[in-house]
Amino acid sequence: MSKVSKITAFALGSTLLLAGAAQAQTVLKAGLIDPPGHIDVQATERMAERVAELTNGEVTMEVYPAAQLGFANDMLSGLKLGTLEMFVGGTTWLGAFDTDFWISGTLYVFNDQEQARAMHEGEIFSGMADRLAEEEGIRILAQNWDRGPRNFISTTPVRTIEDLEGLKIRVPPQESWIENFTLAGAAATPMPLSETFTGLQQGIVEATEQASNWLYANKYHTIAPNLTRTKHNYEETGVMISERVYQSLTEEQQQALVTAAQEVAGWHNEQVVAQIEEAEAAMDGEGVTIEDVDIDNWKEHFRGEFDALVEIVGYSPELVEAVKAAWE
Template sequence: MKKVLSIVVATMLALSVAACGAKEEAPETPGTENPGTETPVDSGDVVEVQIGFENSMSEPIGQALQKWADLVEEQGDGSMKIVLYPDSQLGSKNELIDSMLLGEPVMTLADGAFYADYGVKDFGILFGPFLFDNWEQAWTLTESDWYKGQSDLLEEKGLKIITSNWKYGDRHTMTTTPVKGPEDLKGLKVRVPSNQIQTEGFNAMGATAVGLPLGDTYEALTTGTITGVENPLATLYGRKFQEVAKYLILDAHVKNFTTWVTGTMFFDGLSAEQQELLVSTGKEAGFYNNGLVDEAEADYLQKFKDEGVTVTEVDDATQAAFKQSAMSFYDLGSTFGWSDGLYETVRKAMGAE
């Protein structure tokens, strides 16, 4: 009898413990079974802004992005943070843009030529050769009503520019034969990114533009398929083009500033405080980036010289000759779908005329 009683008591205790456990385990809130699958703004969790980019963390732009992440942490209330994904870890620029248009909390860098491909045609002029005489004009333009109007048009396409004050660098030309002025470009085949703006820009300067992936350029220079390449100094040096092209002219044919962009759907879902934090810290980090770029360019230039590259400085007269040779590019506005008189409009907006 005692044995039966013990069994009954033990069974009742087990059932009681199980019932208590069931009460203490609260039911899951719908949508929380897969954290991160819903937009952080809606879930009430910390908003993670994922910045995907092609560069490495060791480059000036990578260091400046880390600065941006630090500023958000230091100046924010903890409701938002930046997570960095260098070396294309989040995918290509086009893949990231697709994610933005779906409302994902991602951001990447892009420029005017890219935005032209997304329907804001007039933005493409920003990559025109010798558009800017100096960096001050570039920054003046980004603060102009014209630039704001173009940015508003881009927002209608679903993309929101967060900041535009990040210097990517002056784009220079490296060749296998000496180039001292625009006349020396004739007959040269210069690698450019595969887009219409840069192709026509170099064609207008007298060279023959060849669209190639950057990864194929070293071999093309080695075999003589092309005889030149253009890019900021950091990229030219990082790709070791100095091993196969021993002439560098500092023509600065494009003053390449870049922008950081996200989706309007995501940005509009942030609180006003979060929006302001993201924009203000992005601009502050941009100034930091620009100092790093300037310092790095001086260092890269010395490295080129140390490795046997002949560097040609460009005086005012030569710069004027280069600019004159490129002016026919701006007659192609209808080909690019530009507004009438766009060149004059933009030059006025930057304070040049």
């Protein structure tokens, strides 16, 4: 090989190496508000491993839990602007961009977790997701990671619906949650998740609500020793990406993200069920008073207020019709 040929080959090889290195530098930062160790964080880390495998290392995901990249609405705004690549969290947060997504923050709107998941995987929510990508620049890769039924934990016992009257309860800063509890007579108090433990500890609020595994992992039972298993809400976690970022990827890389998010869903949902059982058994063993309520009675009460909530929040008629059609 001539000297010129050797130089040309070296230059070509260097170009290919640089091109390969550039591909390997596709980094997607994924933010969550949940703490390290939360099942959504674990599942996102598992998804990141699978994405790296499916793309041969061309795409890597970096996972940032505990609101390191901002609160939920901040991160979602970042997706819309293309300044943040990914967010993993409850689909309810998307109500800030499309009101229909607030439906998941409505008490007893779903019969159980399986029905909630089926609706999120179905035609109505798929259409909502398409609309979100087109109009708001936020694409949902998956919205079928179960969050588990939400229950009350409180400093004073909550045994009946009447006990909600005047109860200072922390709610997410989302219209559906605020109005739902206000209609029930509670003193709904919007508060960031990062301030809730201290708020409960200092008496600013008397109660909060989350899935039992979340409450136990974050030690809420140490300051509020009353758990009421109302199972009043079933949410799904969504895996979301900036549409601008998504479109910058190759079709193969896009499919790898979708595949990885869906593959993780089954494992994630099995873990949620196991963690809830373990958490409630542990709380019982640590002296927490656990109350079970007449769920049919609570369900009837809150569904009786649904039409009033629809008027306040403004869900689309198609969504309302689909939700009601699935009620038992």
